[in-house]
Amino acid sequence: MANAAVHIEGQQPSLHIHAPDALASGATHAKGQQHPIKLYLVVWGWLFVLSTCSYLVDYFGLHGHLRWSLILLFMVLKAGLIVAVFMHMAWERLALVYAVLLPPVLVLVFVAIMVFESDYTHLIRAISFASPT
Template identity: 65%
Template sequence: MASEQAEHAQQHPIRIYLIIWGLLFVLSVFSYLVDYAGFEGLLKWTLITLFMLLKAGLIVAVFMHMIWERLAIICAVLIPPGVLLVLMALMALEANYTLFTRLRFFLQ
């Protein structure tokens, strides 16, 4: 029974993994070049975050085999963190509003 399952197991070509390793290396180089080029402020952190998210997406898609999974599994794994990120953004907006309201009230 186990040998029958092994015969039907899908194997991905090593070429895909080597390409992803190359892309991860290139994205890491770009991330270091942002710091080396001397970018400052919002541009620097936007670029570093972009490269970080691209690398994380590649790792999740290929090395965690999410690209070959069914939509239900993808939704079960990716939607909850997305919802948490939205809620965190809403909390940050509320915190800023509260802070600025207090500063305005107490500094009058």
């Protein structure tokens, strides 16, 4: 225990010497990462274009699978831009990106599996519960 006290006392002068350096680096770190305003303006422009395209799908009266696939495509592109730039996901570590993006992707995979299975389940129920003629 006396050795620990001596070791701490030996470290204190070095803390006082490096304190201004630590404060200076902390001040620059607290300022944060600055991105050029042009990046945000370009993203806003793309969001406007994608929103206009989404509106035009309804304006031109597209129907069926084409309509819904275009609407979903534009929705996913807009969400991707917002998450990547405005939520700063493009500058995060890869582990955090996987932690945030991987679960929704897996949910979509499981939903797709359920969609494919639903036809089979519906067919089996129609065969099993059909009234005998």
